[in-house]
Amino acid sequence: MGQRYLITFCALIFITTGFCQTETEPPTTVTTKAPTTTTAVTSTTAAWEETLNEGQAIQKALQYLLQHRQPDWGWGNDTHHVMLTLQLANNTGKEIEQQGLEMQLSAKQMEIEILLMMSKHHESPPPLGRLAAYTLALGALCKDPRSFHGRDLVAALLHREPPHDLEFAYATLAACSSAAHVRRRHIRRLLDIANAASDHSLDTISMVILALRCVVQDHRHRSLIHFVRRPMAGLARQQHSDGSFGTLTTTALAIQALEDSESGPGAHQHWSFPAARKWLVARQRADGGWGGVADTAAAVAALTPASLAAVRPPHCSDKLLDNRHEPLDSNGGDGTLKLAYQSGSTSNDSEARNVSFTYTLWVGTNxxxxxxxHMVAPRNVSFFHVMQIAAEMHPKFKFEASEWPNGHYVHTIAGHKEEPMGYHYWLLYRLPETPDPASPPGNQLVAPVGVDDLLVEDGEHYLFWYKKL
Incomplete structure (x- = not known):
């Protein structure tokens, strides 16, 4: 009887679990993680193999480029493209002076080409696209294009607005990568192009995204980051089922525009980064190239960790940022361009030391x-110092502040003291244009730092607004 119940019980267990064992049977080991482990190992191996294939592809491509170097140590009309790519692929952290003699000779050849180009266009500006390419290449070499043998290449870029949007975005990217101040009208044009992405080529949108990603690195323009995400998502949706974005150069440029997830967190939902890179690698030829020097340089730039989004290596960025300045807007036209070519000077000493800006007070939510x-102050002074000057200029700008370990906290201006119980506070805004009560600024334009850490910049507008939160 008991045996029959045991058999019946085992039958039920077998139906529900698929097995049953008696005390006399050897124990059965059930492994439930083996398939997952196998899948994980397979996935890791595949990813490792893809990385290995890409690394081998880059090495073959670099050998191809070096083999096609001409007797003068350049690459003809593609010297700037190749030098930029070689430096993007250079992960040693060495500046050009610390690299091999052959690489130094190639860099000198590029400098000769730039000087020849400038001399040919002494009375008229050189081609903007080529000038932008040389500017980017100099940046990758840790050279300052604003001081190139007495010439300011960035000033020449910023004083011209080409009619073609792709060329304009390329020039803006080159200027921004050189730590130059990108003018507001240039930023507005980039945003206009981004907002009408369907009316432009994929190359243009990719270049606009790269330029805007550079612009938003400046703390004054970080609020524009959300304007970058929409065109990135739109570009990502244009990826083909085979992983490409059309042609080789278009795919290479799109990869560089989309690869930074921080600038466009929504873009990765709409495209496959590995598929795009795999498509590129699959089209490499047996000789290591992609059909020519220019196409090979473009492909390598897309496969290397660095890209057009980060041309200047981290180990030499401080050199350029320490000398950051904004070329003058005045005296535009041919006269300014000739001055930039001949002397590299864009301002006199007094203008270089001072900045002009406005400081506005608003009282009341309405x-x-x-x-x-309208004020003028030395460069690199804090806004707190500006407030002290303003208080001496006009009684309405007198203020009171508490001093804390991390700086001053302004609580009273023009006799109006903050009222926490009524939620009335003073908010400091940093604006690109003169504040207009009819169109008050949003909270995204509130200064990201306090009055001690905020340094005034030329052409900017600062607003202290006493309002109810």
């Missing part, structure tokens, strides 16, 4: 009081 001062 702005019942409005005061503005």
């Amino acid at each position: 702005v019942t009081e409005n005061y503005t001062l």
Whole structure:
């Protein structure tokens, strides 16, 4: 009887679990993680093999480029493209002076080409696309294009606005990568192109994204980051089922525009980064190239960790940022361009030391009081120092502040003291244009730092607004 119940019980267990064992049977070991482990190992192996294949592809391509170097140590009309690519692929952290003699000779050949180009266009500006390419290549070599043998290449870029959007975005990217101040009208044009992405080629949108990603690295323009995400997502949706974005050069440029997930967190939902790179590698020829020097340089730039989004190596960025300046807007036209070519100077000493800006006070959520001062101050002074100067200029700008370990906290201006119980506070805004009560600024334009850490910049507008939160 008991045996029959045991058999019946085992039958039920077998139906529900697929097995049953008696005390006399050897124990059965059930492994449930083996398939997952196998899948993980397979996935890791595949990823490792893809990385290995890409590394081998890059090495073959670099050998191809070096083999096609001409007797003068350049690459003809593609010297700037190849030098930029070689430096992007250079992960040693060595500057050009520390690299091999052959690489130094190639860099000198590129400098000769730039000087020849500038001399040929002494009375008229050189081709903007080529000038932008040389500017980017110099940046990758840790050279300052604003001081190139007495010439300011960046000033020449910024004083011209080409009609073609692709060329314009390329020039803006080159100027921004050189730590130059990108003018507001240039930023507005980039945003206009991005907002009408369907009317432009994929190459243009990719270049605009790269330029905007560079622009938003400046703390004054970080609020524009959300304007970059939409065109990135739109570009990502254009990827073909085979992983490409059309042609080789278009795919290479799109990869560089989309590879930074921080600038466009939504873009990776719409495209496959590995598929695009795999498509590129699959089209490499047996000789290591992609059909020519220019196409090979473009492909390598897309496969290397560095890209057009980060041309200047980290180990030499400080050299350029320490000398950051904004070329003058005045005296535009041919006269300014000739001056940039001949002397490399864009301003006199007094202009270089001072900045002009406005400081405005608004009182009330509906702005019942409005005061503005047009001010000039030395460069690199804090806004707190500016407030002290303004207080001496006009009684309405007198203020009171508490001093804390991390700096001053302004709580009273023009006799209006903050009222925490009523949620009335003073908010400091940093604006690209003069504040207009009819179109008040949003909270995204609130200064990201305090009055001690905020340094005034030329052409900017600062607003302290007493309002109810």
